[in-house]
Amino acid sequence: MAKKQRVTVVGTVLTVEYPTIGKKFVVDYSKYAEAVRVCALAHGFKQKYGDAASGGTPAEKYSEVQDIHASLLAGEWERTATPDLTPIICEAIARIKFPHQKNAAEKLQKVAKPEQIADWGKNAKVKAEILKIRSERAAKAAEDADEIQVDL
Numbered sequence: 001m002a003k004k005q006r007v008t009v010v011g012t013v014l015t016v017e018y019p020t021i022g023k024k025f026v027v028d029y030s031k032y033a034e035a036v037r038v039c040a041l042a043h044g045f046k047q048k049y050g051d052a053a054s055g056g057t058p059a060e061k062y063s064e065v066q067d068i069h070a071s072l073l074a075g076e077w078e079r080t081a082t083p084d085l086t087p088i089i090c091e092a093i094a095r096i097k098f099p100h101q102k103n104a105a106e107k108l109q110k111v112a113k114p115e116q117i118a119d120w121g122k123n124a125k126v127k128a129e130i131l132k133i134r135s136e137r138a139a140k141a142a143e144d145a146d147e148i149q150v151d152l
Contacts (some may be wrong), residue, residue, distance in 0.1 A: 003019065004018070004020065005018050005019075006019065008148055012028050012029050012030040013026060013028050013029075014026070014027050014028075015025070022094055047067060048077075049065055049068060051068075051115065052064035052065045052068055055094055057087050057091075057137075059087040060084065060085065060087055060088060062085075063084040064084075067084075068141040069118045075104060085117075085121055085130075086112075086114075086117050087105070087109065087111055087119050088130055088133060088134075089117050089126060089130065090105040090106075090108040090109045090112065091122075091133060092126045092129035092130045092133060093108055093120055093126060094106070095133075096125060096126070096129055099119075
Protein backbone atom coordinates (compact mmCIF):
# COMPACT_ATOMS: atom_id res chain seq x y z
CA MET A 1 0.00 0.00 0.00
CA ALA A 2 1.35 3.42 -0.94
CA LYS A 3 2.04 5.96 1.76
CA LYS A 4 -0.75 8.51 1.95
CA GLN A 5 1.53 11.52 2.35
CA ARG A 6 5.19 12.54 2.58
CA VAL A 7 6.24 15.55 4.65
CA THR A 8 9.60 17.29 4.25
CA VAL A 9 11.04 20.50 5.69
CA VAL A 10 13.90 22.50 4.17
CA GLY A 11 14.66 25.66 6.11
CA THR A 12 11.23 27.15 6.79
CA VAL A 13 9.57 25.58 3.74
CA LEU A 14 7.29 22.66 4.49
CA THR A 15 6.16 20.38 1.69
CA VAL A 16 3.40 17.82 1.97
CA GLU A 17 3.11 15.46 -1.01
CA TYR A 18 0.14 13.21 -1.71
CA PRO A 19 1.53 10.67 -4.21
CA THR A 20 -1.69 8.72 -4.58
CA ILE A 21 -3.52 11.78 -5.93
CA GLY A 22 -0.56 13.59 -7.51
CA LYS A 23 -0.94 16.72 -5.35
CA LYS A 24 1.60 18.76 -3.39
CA PHE A 25 1.16 21.49 -0.75
CA VAL A 26 4.10 23.87 -0.11
CA VAL A 27 4.21 26.59 2.54
CA ASP A 28 6.90 28.86 3.96
CA TYR A 29 5.83 28.77 7.58
CA SER A 30 7.96 31.82 8.44
CA LYS A 31 5.05 33.79 6.92
CA TYR A 32 2.73 32.67 9.76
CA ALA A 33 2.26 34.98 12.72
CA GLU A 34 4.82 34.68 15.55
CA ALA A 35 2.14 33.40 17.95
CA VAL A 36 1.26 30.58 15.54
CA ARG A 37 4.92 29.60 15.09
CA VAL A 38 5.45 29.51 18.86
CA CYS A 39 2.41 27.26 19.30
CA ALA A 40 3.61 24.99 16.50
CA LEU A 41 7.04 24.75 18.10
CA ALA A 42 5.54 23.96 21.50
CA HIS A 43 3.25 21.35 19.94
CA GLY A 44 6.25 19.64 18.34
CA PHE A 45 8.12 19.41 21.65
CA LYS A 46 4.97 18.36 23.49
CA GLN A 47 4.46 15.58 20.93
CA LYS A 48 8.11 14.52 21.14
CA TYR A 49 8.10 14.22 24.94
CA GLY A 50 4.56 12.86 24.92
CA ASP A 51 5.76 9.91 22.86
CA ALA A 52 7.56 8.73 26.00
CA ALA A 53 4.23 8.52 27.79
CA SER A 54 2.93 5.62 25.75
CA GLY A 55 3.10 2.29 27.57
CA GLY A 56 5.42 1.32 30.37
CA THR A 57 5.72 2.22 33.99
CA PRO A 58 6.18 5.74 35.30
CA ALA A 59 9.86 4.89 35.89
CA GLU A 60 10.22 3.69 32.28
CA LYS A 61 8.48 6.81 30.99
CA TYR A 62 10.72 9.07 33.08
CA SER A 63 13.81 7.25 31.84
CA GLU A 64 12.65 7.69 28.23
CA VAL A 65 12.06 11.43 28.78
CA GLN A 66 15.62 11.74 30.08
CA ASP A 67 16.92 9.93 26.96
CA ILE A 68 14.89 12.22 24.69
CA HIS A 69 16.28 15.27 26.47
CA ALA A 70 19.87 14.01 26.13
CA SER A 71 19.44 13.31 22.42
CA LEU A 72 17.93 16.76 21.78
CA LEU A 73 20.79 18.42 23.65
CA ALA A 74 23.15 16.45 21.39
CA GLY A 75 21.34 17.83 18.35
CA GLU A 76 19.64 14.54 17.45
CA TRP A 77 15.92 14.73 16.78
CA GLU A 78 15.61 11.08 15.69
CA ARG A 79 16.71 8.51 18.25
CA THR A 80 17.44 4.84 17.85
CA ALA A 81 17.91 4.15 21.56
CA THR A 82 15.48 1.88 23.32
CA PRO A 83 13.84 2.65 26.66
CA ASP A 84 15.28 1.17 29.84
CA LEU A 85 13.12 -1.84 30.71
CA THR A 86 14.97 -2.53 33.98
CA PRO A 87 12.06 -1.52 36.26
CA ILE A 88 9.47 -3.78 34.60
CA ILE A 89 11.92 -6.70 34.22
CA CYS A 90 12.78 -6.47 37.92
CA GLU A 91 9.09 -6.30 38.79
CA ALA A 92 8.46 -9.44 36.73
CA ILE A 93 11.35 -11.29 38.40
CA ALA A 94 10.12 -10.18 41.83
CA ARG A 95 6.62 -11.50 41.08
CA ILE A 96 8.03 -14.82 39.85
CA LYS A 97 10.76 -15.45 42.41
CA PHE A 98 9.71 -13.40 45.44
CA PRO A 99 5.92 -13.09 45.30
CA HIS A 100 5.50 -12.38 49.02
CA GLN A 101 8.50 -10.11 49.56
CA LYS A 102 7.78 -6.39 49.68
CA ASN A 103 10.06 -4.10 47.67
CA ALA A 104 11.78 -7.04 45.95
CA ALA A 105 11.72 -5.27 42.58
CA GLU A 106 13.43 -2.18 44.00
CA LYS A 107 16.06 -4.35 45.73
CA LEU A 108 16.73 -6.21 42.48
CA GLN A 109 17.21 -2.94 40.59
CA LYS A 110 19.86 -1.89 43.10
CA VAL A 111 21.89 -5.13 43.08
CA ALA A 112 21.43 -6.69 39.63
CA LYS A 113 24.00 -6.01 36.93
CA PRO A 114 22.76 -4.69 33.55
CA GLU A 115 23.88 -7.90 31.76
CA GLN A 116 21.90 -10.00 34.23
CA ILE A 117 18.78 -7.87 33.75
CA ALA A 118 19.18 -8.12 29.95
CA ASP A 119 19.38 -11.93 30.25
CA TRP A 120 16.30 -12.02 32.47
CA GLY A 121 14.42 -9.93 29.91
CA LYS A 122 15.00 -12.64 27.28
CA ASN A 123 13.42 -15.36 29.41
CA ALA A 124 9.99 -16.55 28.20
CA LYS A 125 8.52 -16.63 31.73
CA VAL A 126 9.71 -13.07 32.35
CA LYS A 127 8.30 -11.90 29.00
CA ALA A 128 4.96 -13.49 29.87
CA GLU A 129 4.95 -11.82 33.28
CA ILE A 130 5.77 -8.45 31.69
CA LEU A 131 2.77 -8.87 29.38
CA LYS A 132 0.64 -9.72 32.40
CA ILE A 133 1.86 -6.59 34.24
CA ARG A 134 1.15 -4.39 31.22
CA SER A 135 -2.27 -5.98 30.81
CA GLU A 136 -3.12 -5.25 34.46
CA ARG A 137 -1.99 -1.66 34.03
CA ALA A 138 -4.04 -1.26 30.87
CA ALA A 139 -7.11 -2.67 32.62
CA LYS A 140 -6.58 -0.27 35.55
CA ALA A 141 -6.16 2.68 33.17
CA ALA A 142 -9.35 1.68 31.36
CA GLU A 143 -11.17 1.38 34.67
CA ASP A 144 -10.00 4.87 35.67
CA ALA A 145 -10.79 6.39 32.26
CA ASP A 146 -13.77 8.63 31.64
CA GLU A 147 -16.91 7.03 30.35
CA ILE A 148 -17.35 7.05 26.60
CA GLN A 149 -20.43 8.85 25.38
CA VAL A 150 -21.92 7.40 22.20
CA ASP A 151 -25.02 8.83 20.57
CA LEU A 152 -26.61 6.74 17.87
